[in-house]
Amino acid sequence: MEFLDVMGGAQVNIIKVRHFVESLKEEERKQKEKKGKISFSWRGALSELKGEYTSVELQHKALDWW
Numbered sequence: 001m002e003f004l005d006v007m008g009g010a011q012v013n014i015i016k017v018r019h020f021v022e023s024l025k026e027e028e029r030k031q032k033e034k035k036g037k038i039s040f041s042w043r044g045a046l047s048e049l050k051g052e053y054t055s056v057e058l059q060h061k062a063l064d065w066w
Helices: 015-037 055-065
Strands: 003-005 011-013
Touching: 011 015
Parallel strands: none
Antiparallel strands: 003 011
């Protein structure tokens, strides 16, 4: 095993450090991917109210509910 001396004289396993850094990079990549996508899971949630309200009225209602 390869070890690296760091501040304070501690020895760190280079392979474990490399794996840790790679896992951090992968997590960051996933977060960036996730952040860029818009979810439309709410689409159609108010469709049953379509006959009762106009789109502007629904916007105002949504603000009241918020």
